Amino acid sequence: MEAISFNERTMVIDLQCCNSCGDCIIACPLSAIKGLAASREFVHTSLIYSEAYTPSEKELLIYKKRGMNAIQITDIPLNPQWDFVLSKTNRILKLLGEKPIKVVRNSNEEKLSRRDLFSKLQKEGKQLAKNMAPVSWQIEEDEWNLTRYFQDFQFYLVEIDKNKCTLCQACFSFCPQKLFSLAGSVLHIDHEKCVNCIACTDICSEEAIRIRPKIKEKSDSVESVYTNKCQDCGQLFYSFQEEKEKCHICVDRDPEWLSPY
Numbered sequence: 001m002e003a004i005s006f007n008e009r010t011m012v013i014d015l016q017c018c019n020s021c022g023d024c025i026i027a028c029p030l031s032a033i034k035g036l037a038a039s040r041e042f043v044h045t046s047l048i049y050s051e052a053y054t055p056s057e058k059e060l061l062i063y064k065k066r067g068m069n070a071i072q073i074t075d076i077p078l079n080p081q082w083d084f085v086l087s088k089t090n091r092i093l094k095l096l097g098e099k100p101i102k103v104v105r106n107s108n109e110e111k112l113s114r115r116d117l118f119s120k121l122q123k124e125g126k127q128l129a130k131n132m133a134p135v136s137w138q139i140e141e142d143e144w145n146l147t148r149y150f151q152d153f154q155f156y157l158v159e160i161d162k163n164k165c166t167l168c169q170a171c172f173s174f175c176p177q178k179l180f181s182l183a184g185s186v187l188h189i190d191h192e193k194c195v196n197c198i199a200c201t202d203i204c205s206e207e208a209i210r211i212r213p214k215i216k217e218k219s220d221s222v223e224s225v226y227t228n229k230c231q232d233c234g235q236l237f238y239s240f241q242e243e244k245e246k247c248h249i250c251v252d253r254d255p256e257w258l259s260p261y
């Protein structure tokens with residue numbers, strides 16, 4: 001619907017275009033958007049196919065982790081968009097060591113919204129609810145973070161170009177997931193925490209950081225860093241190069257300007 005756009009530095013939300021689909025809530029890597037959750041229908045552990053929307057891989061992965069294991073169709077097969085997303089999701093699930101999501105035909109089970117399902121389960125008693133509801137469909141706004149569900153895996157690889165990076169630490173501070181830690185002579189990068197929000201690539205003036213999709217068992221990188229003394233301002237600074245003589249501020253500073261220290 002293109003209800004969200006950017007006008008230079010301002011985000012514009014066109015309320016006339018917004019149809020409350022909830023897709024932005026699911027897509028936002030930082031759960032920064034609040035509002036009504038996307039409306040989806042389930043029967044037990046199946047998501048009911050609807051042409052009204054196309055889920056993302058992220059959405060299907062989260063439903064899968066919460067117990068959904070099939071997409072239920074009637075006589076109409078999945079449209080190409082759903083088919084594409086499902087194939088991609090199943091490829092990811094394979095990498096994650098999980099079973100694929102199947103497509104099943106409607107078995108004339110009653111269609112229930114999430115709310116209906118829960119009230120039905122409540123009525124039918126706790127034990128029955130226990131047996132019938134392996135899935136917890138109530139997903140809060142801040143629960144659309146994949147890293148919460150697949151904690152043994154990473155989805156992205158954070159790459160720092162050591163020849164360009166000045167270790168100014170701007171991205172370390174801006175990273176909402178706090179996946180960088182610099183202590184002593186070591187920089188740790190916890191790749192599994194990355195949600196691809198790209199705050200780091202936006203802030204880096206050196207274009208020294210890149211986020212690549214990479215699904216694998218989680219790992220952290222350890223990089224050696226040096227603590228050098230700036231020959232201009234005398235401050236200690238971190239660098240990937242032992243021979244570096246000036247801190248990142250003095251490197252760019254006009255010699256006519258006063259030292260910031």
Ligand code: SF4
Binds near residue numbers: 172203206209
């Ligand atoms: S913002 Fe860029 S230059 Fe600064 S530490 Fe991060 S990657 Fe390195």
Ligand code: SF4
Binds near residue numbers: 179194195198200201
């Ligand atoms: S994209 Fe960058 S800022 Fe965002 S979580 Fe990953 S490393 Fe942190």
